[in-house]
Amino acid sequence: MNGRFVRPNPLPGFGPAFGVTLAWVALIVLIPLTALALRPWSLGITGVLASLESPRVLAALKLSFGASLAAAAINVPLGLLVAWVLVRGRFPGRQLADALVDLPFALPTAVAGIALTTLYAPNGWIGGLVAPFGIDLAYAMPGIMVALVFAGLPYVVRTVQPVLMDLPAEVEEVAATLGARPPQILVRVVLPAILPALLTGFGMAFARAVGEYGSVIFIAGNMPGLTEIAPLLIVIRLEQFDYAGAAVLALAMLMLSFTMLGAVNLLQQRLARRAR
Amino acid sequence: MNKRMALKSAAAALLLTITIGSRPAAAQDSLLNVSYDPTRELYREVNRVFPAVWQKQTGRSIAVNTSHGGSGAQARAVLDGLQADVVTLALASDIDALATRGLVAKDWQTRLPEGSTPYTSTIVFLVRSGNPKAIRDWPDLVRSGVRVITPNPKTSGGARWNYLAALGWALRQPGGTEATGEAYLRRLFAQVPVLDTGARGATNTFVQRGLGDVLLAWENEALLSREELGADRFEIVYPSVTIRADPPVAVVDAVADKRGSRAPAEAFLRFLYSPEGQEIAARHHFRPRDPVVAARYEQKFPPVPTFGIELFGGWPEAQARHFAEGGVFDQVTTPAH
Structure with missing residues (x-):
């Protein structure tokens, strides 16, 4: 340390780049989040705690985080499968399938919600198949999960895909010639290499699900304590002009x-270190 | 070199922001009306007709823009700085919220006739063609096997009118008390399978998804649904008594004074009360205040016994008692322990 905050870096243009980065992150992320973190305390510490411990709030938080964890957990094996097929498979329309994976990124969430509701509602194509058996998909837990x-x-597909691509198919072939059976190849050769990427994908899918509002709101049913997600509760508080409560x-x-x-990142770092 | 370029571009960006931000406010040749969802079609026509009237009165031209959304969200947008010259919302309490924060004068409700409500509507039942569940009045809604679609009163202004209409009926029954009213509401919301966030969302759930046997709706929304989707698919049922829903209007004083748009803003709201404005409102399914216009639309708007918000002590009281955090709505929708 020579008394400067940032040590001189031989890279050309590092100084300005660092400055812009800092300013940008502050403007877009840090300042809004700081404002958010400061807002509730006008209620006092007891007010803050009181507004969190109602059964309805707890139910909404449990639903939001529970369903998001479950959805991310479902996405890990399925996303891995999709990525593996896209990387290793050679079939007509592969590039089209590859492009389709990105659609949920681009589609406005409300459109996704309405499309899914149309399909899964009791009078929809898929919902109509199970409705006679008394099973509700839309306006119930399964709808939220979908x-x-x-x-x-x-998120899972796009984080795993490049890592799978970098993993030469020869590695799997060598393992096979050394006598490994397919499940052994998967568990002992492929999985360790892509586990950090899978974890990142899990984390991102989870984060996105927790924040998801637009599509869930159409398919959830929104009944207090049952199918009411936490982001909706925030909107409800805003409607009551209860900014601090929100x-x-x-x-x-x-x-x-x-x-x-943070826990996911820590785990991922530890795995990455061990893999080296 | 790099540094200088960065500085230059930053300065240019700053300059651009300032020039855009400081355009003179003198041009009051436009009005922004911040409204709620079901008035889309109404204000599309008003915005087309009013400029001609204004032109004839003053010789000046004017353009009116309207933004639509949930009533509460729209009020919040104005609170957060949306430069609305006038607001035309679903509930007086949303304009009260603006008044509490000094954007609208406290006495806004006395500045225009009829408590600043140029048109009214009411809450009706929309049922499927032939009325298969024979739904005629409020008690039929809580019969077993009847599913009721209504949006969430927390997020929808229209839903608050639905809720109060149901409660008002229960209160006016022989032996009706607060306790019997709340018991009725508890049974009613137990029949609701989906709480949409807005009135249009609830209409979609009922009409497009085929969910539920009866939709509680604004009369204007019910009439519009029938007009758009075919009169053979749905029927409107008028219950024995319902609420008179009066959506209020007001000039946003803080904005009108700053932009110098008070004259056209006031003229715009007064136009809604004129025979021409009333005619447009009636055409778009809102009940007109003007008796002459009302007489012409007697067929469309059958007389129905109503009570007003006064039954609940006015909006501020109803809002605090029923729709605040932990209020009666929260209580009747929490599963009993």
Whole structure:
């Protein structure tokens, strides 16, 4: 350390780049989040706690985080499968399938929600198949899961895909010639190499699902305590002009997400180190 | 070199922002009306007709723009700085929220006739063709096997009118008390399978998804649904008594004074009360205040006994008692322990 905050870097243009980065991150991320973190305390610490501990709030938080974890967990094996097929498979229309994976990124969430609801409602193509058996897809838990899995899928596929591509098919072939059976190849050769990427994908899919509002709102049913997600509760508080109460919930969600993503990152770093 | 370029571009960006931001406010040749969802078709026509009237009165031209959304969200947008010259919302309490924060004068409701509500509507039942579940009145809604579609009163202004209409009926029954009213609401919301966030969303759930046996709706939305989707698919049922829903209008004083648009803003709202404005409102399924226009539309708007928001002590009281956090709505929708 020579008394400067940033040590001189031989890279050309590092100084300005660092400055712009810092300013940009502050403007786009840090300042809004700081404002959010400061907002609730006008209620006092007891007010903040009181506005969090109602059964309805707890139910919404449990639903949002539980369903998001479950959706991310479903997306990991399915996303891996899709990525593996896209990387290793050679079939007509592969590039089209590859492009389709990105659609959930691009589609406005409301459009996704309406499309999924149309399909899964009791009078929809898929919902209509199971409705005679008394099974509700839309306006119930399964509907929420479908929307969250839909939103999270590309995150897993797109993080795993490049790593799979870098993993030469020869590695799998060599393992086979050394006598490994297919399940052994998967568990002992392929999985260790892509596990860090899978974890990143899991984290991103989870984060996206927690924040998802637009599509879930159409398919969830939104019944208090049953199918009401936490972001809707935030909107409801805003409708009551209860800005501080909304900020309390937002902050709680932010902290929970931050902790969970932090844990995922830590685990991923440890894995990456061990792999080396 | 790099540094200088960065500085230059930053300065240019700053300059651009300033020039755009400081365009003179003198041009009051436009009005922004911030409204709620079901008035889309109404204000599309008003915005087309009013400029000609204004031109004839003053010789000046004017363009009116309208933004639509949930009533509460729209009020919040104005609170957060949306430069609305006038607001035409679903509930007085949304304009009250603007008044509490000093954007609208406290006495806004006395500045125009009829409590600043140029047109009214009411809450009706929309049922499927032939009325297969024989739904005629409020008690039929809580019969077993009847599913009711209504949006969430927390997020929808229209849903608050639905809720109060149901409660008002229960209160006016022989022996009706707050307790029997709340018991009725609890049974009613137990029949609701989906709480959409807005009135249009609930209409879609009922009409497009085929969910539910009866939709609680604004009369204007019900008439519009029938007009758009075919009168043979749905029927409107008028219950024995319902609420008179009066959507209010007001000039946003803070904005009108700053932009110098008070004169056209006031003229715009007064136009809604004129025979021409009332005619447009009636055509778009809102009940006109003007008795002459109302007489012409008697067929369309059958007389129905109503009570007003006064039954609940006015909006501020109804809002605090029923729709605040932990209020009666929260209580009747929490599963009993």
